[in-house]
Amino acid sequence: xxxxxxxxxxxxxxxxxxxxxxxxxxxxxxxxxxxxxxxxxxxxxxxxxxxxxxxxxxxxxxxxxxxxxxxxxxxxxxxxxxxxxxxxxxxxxxxxxxxxxxxxxxxxxxxxxxxxxxxxxxxxxxxxxxxxxxxxxxxxxxxxxxxxxxxxxxxxxxxxxxxxxxxxxxxxxxxxxxxxxxxxxxxxxxxxxxxxxxxxxxxxxxxxxxxxxxxxxxxxxxxxxxxxxxxxxxxxxxxxxxxxxxxxxxxxxxxxxxxxxxxxxxxxxxxxxxxxxxxxxxxxxxxxxxxxxxxxxxxxxxxxxxxxxxxxxxxxxxxxxxxxx
Amino acid sequence: xxxxxxxxxxxxxxxxxxxxxxxxxxxxxxxxxxxxxxxxxxxxxxxxxxxxxxxxxxxxxxxxxxxxxxxxxxxxxxxxxxxxxxxxxxxxxxxxxxxxxxxxxxxxxxxxxxxxxxxxxxxxxxxxxxxxxxxxxxxxxxxxxxxxxxxxxxxxxxxxxxxxxxxxxxxxxxxxxxxxxxxxxxxxxxxxxxxxxxxxxxxxxxxxxxxxxxxxxxxxxxxxxxxxxxxxxxxxxxxxxxxxxxxxxxxxxxxxxxxxxxxxxxxxxxxxxxxxxxxxxxxxxxxxxxxxxxxxxxxxxxxxxxxxxxxxxxxxxxxxxxxxx
Numbered sequence: 001x002x003x004x005x006x007x008x009x010x011x012x013x014x015x016x017x018x019x020x021x022x023x024x025x026x027x028x029x030x031x032x033x034x035x036x037x038x039x040x041x042x043x044x045x046x047x048x049x050x051x052x053x054x055x056x057x058x059x060x061x062x063x064x065x066x067x068x069x070x071x072x073x074x075x076x077x078x079x080x081x082x083x084x085x086x087x088x089x090x091x092x093x094x095x096x097x098x099x100x101x102x103x104x105x106x107x108x109x110x111x112x113x114x115x116x117x118x119x120x121x122x123x124x125x126x127x128x129x130x131x132x133x134x135x136x137x138x139x140x141x142x143x144x145x146x147x148x149x150x151x152x153x154x155x156x157x158x159x160x161x162x163x164x165x166x167x168x169x170x171x172x173x174x175x176x177x178x179x180x181x182x183x184x185x186x187x188x189x190x191x192x193x194x195x196x197x198x199x200x201x202x203x204x205x206x207x208x209x210x211x212x213x214x215x216x217x218x219x220x221x222x223x224x225x226x227x228x229x230x231x232x233x234x235x236x237x238x239x240x241x242x243x244x245x246x247x248x249x250x251x252x253x254x255x256x257x258x259x260x261x262x263x264x265x266x267x268x269x270x271x272x273x274x275x276x277x278x279x280x281x282x283x284x285x286x287x288x289x290x291x292x293x294x295x296x297x298x299x300x301x302x303x304x305x306x307x308x309x310x311x312x313x314x315x316x317x318x319x320x321x322x323x324x325x
Numbered sequence: 326x327x328x329x330x331x332x333x334x335x336x337x338x339x340x341x342x343x344x345x346x347x348x349x350x351x352x353x354x355x356x357x358x359x360x361x362x363x364x365x366x367x368x369x370x371x372x373x374x375x376x377x378x379x380x381x382x383x384x385x386x387x388x389x390x391x392x393x394x395x396x397x398x399x400x401x402x403x404x405x406x407x408x409x410x411x412x413x414x415x416x417x418x419x420x421x422x423x424x425x426x427x428x429x430x431x432x433x434x435x436x437x438x439x440x441x442x443x444x445x446x447x448x449x450x451x452x453x454x455x456x457x458x459x460x461x462x463x464x465x466x467x468x469x470x471x472x473x474x475x476x477x478x479x480x481x482x483x484x485x486x487x488x489x490x491x492x493x494x495x496x497x498x499x500x501x502x503x504x505x506x507x508x509x510x511x512x513x514x515x516x517x518x519x520x521x522x523x524x525x526x527x528x529x530x531x532x533x534x535x536x537x538x539x540x541x542x543x544x545x546x547x548x549x550x551x552x553x554x555x556x557x558x559x560x561x562x563x564x565x566x567x568x569x570x571x572x573x574x575x576x577x578x579x580x581x582x583x584x585x586x587x588x589x590x591x592x593x594x595x596x597x598x599x600x601x602x603x604x605x606x607x608x609x610x611x612x613x614x615x616x617x618x619x620x621x622x623x624x625x626x627x628x629x630x631x632x633x634x635x636x637x638x639x640x641x642x643x644x645x646x647x648x649x650x
Contacts, residue, residue, distance in 0.1 A: 131582075234576060234577055235577070237574060241572050241574045242570060242571070242572055243568075243570075243572075243573065244569070246567070246571035247567055247568075248562050248567075250585075252559055252560070252561075252585035253585070255585050255586050255587065255591075257456075257583070258576065258583045259576075260576035260579070260580055262578075262580065
C-alpha cells in the first residue's frame with residue numbers, strides 16, 4: 001500500500017510516499033481502508049524530531065474510512081464508515097484503529113469532513129470540559145480561533161458549554177469565520193491589545209477559562225485576562241515555551257489553576273473513555289449540522305509536502321486533509 | 326478590651342497591646358469571648374505590609390473561645406465553646422465570628438488546642454481534597470512537614486485520605502515528629518537531595534500530589550518529583566516567588582496541574598462550605614484523638630512580639646498560640 005514516511009528528521013521535503021506493507025489487526029482492532037487523513041501539529045513535530053509517541057514509521061494520528069477487517073472481539077462491522085484516532089499510521093491506504101476509538105460517521109458527512117473531527121474535537125472537548133470544567137454562562141478565551149482546535153472549541157463551548165466565547169485571531173477573515181461559528185467577541189491580536197479587550201468585554205473581571213496554544217508570548221496578557229479562580233489550559237507553545245521572571249505570586253494571588261495537557265501521548269483507556277463520552281454528546285449535533293467539521297483544504301496524498309507547508313504557514317482556517325484516492 | 330494592632334508596617338516591634346472598643350455583632354454573627362488565638366503567616370505579612378485582606382486594624386484570623394452574644398438568626402447558643410476563622414480581629418479579648426464558621430469544640434480539647442485547628446486544618450483539607458483531589462493509595466509530597474499546615478496535612482492525608490505521605494523538613498526532630506503523625510517517609514532537605522529520595526521511594530514514578538509552601542527554591546526538584554498527570558498545589562513562597570527560565574514544556578510534557586491558592590482572601594460562602602464539610606469529616610477523629618491539633622508554644626497576649634519572632638525563626642513544630650488570660 002502507499003504510505004507517507006520521513007526520510008530523515010527535517011523539513012517538509014523529507015516526507016516521502018513509499019510502498020509499505022499493509023498493517024495487520026490484533027484482537028479488538030479494526031483494519032480501516034483509509035479514505036481521508038488529517039494533518040496535525042504533532043505530525044510536524046514528529047517529522048522535525050524524528051521521534052514520535054507512536055512507534056510507527058508512518059505519520060498520521062487520525063483517519064476516516066471504511067472497516068475492511070475486524071479483529072476478534074471488535075464490535076464494529078466490516079463495511080462501516082468510521083472516523084477516529086489511530087496509533088500513528090494514518091497517512092496510508094490502510095490503518096489499524098482500536099475498535100473502541102471508532103466512531104460511526106454521521107450520514108451527512110463526507111470522509112474528508114469526518115477526518116477533520118477526531119483529533120481537534122476530542123482535544124477541544126477534553127480541554128474545555130474534562131480539564132477546564134467549563135460551566136454554562138462562564139466566559140472562555142480561545143486563542144488561535146481559526147486553528148483546527150480553535151474552530152472546534154468555539155463550537156463546542158457554544159453548543160455544549162452554553163458559554164460566552166472570546167476568541168483571538170490574526171485576520172478579519174478568520175475572526176468573521178469564528179463569529180459565524182458562534183464566537184461572541186473576536187479580537188485581532190495584530191491590531192488590538194487582547195488583554196485590554198478581554199477586560200473591557202468582561203467588566204474588568206477577566207475570563208473563567210483560557211485555552212492557550214501560544215505560551216510564552218501571550219503569558220503576561222493571559223495573566224491579566226484571567227479571572228480570580230480562573231482555569232488556564234496549556235496545550236501548545238506556538239509563541240515559545242520559556243517564561244523569564246515567572247512570578248509564583250501571580251498564580252497564588254489569582255488562585256489560578258494552570259494545567260498542561262496533550263492528547264496524543266495519553267493512554268489507550270483515556271482515549272477510549274474520551275471518545276465514548278464525546279461521541280454520545282455530539283453525534284446528534286453533527287447530524288443536525290449544529291456542529292461542523294471545518295475543512296480548510298484537501299490535498300491528494302502525494303502532495304503531503306504542500307499540506308505540511310500550508311499548516312506551517314498558519315494560513316489555514318480549520319483542518320488540512322489528505323485524500324487517499 | 327485588650328487587642329493587638331500594628332503601629333506602622335515593620336518588624337515584630339511594631340506590635341502593640343492597645344485598649345480597643347469591643348466589636349458588635351450583626352445578624353448571623355457571634356460575639357466570642359476569646360480564650361486563645363493562633364499566629365499565622367498571614368498575620369506577619371499584614372504586619373509587614375500594613376495592608377490586610379481583612380479591613381480590621383486588629384490582627385488574627387482564627388480564635389477559640391465562648392459565645393458571649395448571638396446575633397439574630399445565629400444557631401449557636403450563648404455559652405457554647407467554639408473555634409473558627411474570623412474576619413481579622415482574633416488577637417483580642419472579644420472577636421466577631423460568622424455563625425456559619427463556628428465549630429463546637431470537642432470536649433477533649435482545650436481552648437489552646439482548639440485555636441490550633443481552624444486555619445491550618447481547613448487549609449490542609451482544602452488543598453489536599455478540594456484542590457488536590459487526593460485519592461486513597463496515592464502518594465502526596467508534603468513540604469515543611471513540621472509547619473502548622475504540614476502537621477495538619479500529614480494527619481489528614483493519612484486519616485481521611487488513606488494516602489502515602491512523603492514529607493520534608495530540616496531536622497531529625499521535626500522528621501521524627503512527622504513520622505509520629507503518620508508520615509511514611511521523611512526526607513531531611515538539609516542532608517538529602519529530596520527529589521532523588523522521592524524517586525527512590527516511588528519506583529521512579531514520582532508523586533501524585535505536591536503541597537508546596539516553598540516555591541522557587543524547590544521548583545526544579547518538585548518538577549522532577551511529580552508524576553505524569555500529577556497535581557501541584559502552591560500555597561506559599563517561603564523559598565522565593567521568582568522562577569528564572571520557567572519552561573512551559575515541563576508543564577505540558579508531564580501534564581501537570583499547578584494551582585495557586587490562599588484561604589484567607591476567599592469568600593465568606595467558600596469558608597462556610599469548607600468549614601461545614603471539614604467539621605463533618607473530622608469531628609469524630611478529633612474526639613477519638615486520631616487527629617491532633619499540634620501546639621508548639623503558648624504565649625500570653627502581651628508577648629505577641631516573641632510569638633511572631635518564634636514563627637519567623639521557623640523553629641516551631643505546629644502552631645503558635647496566644648492566650649488571652
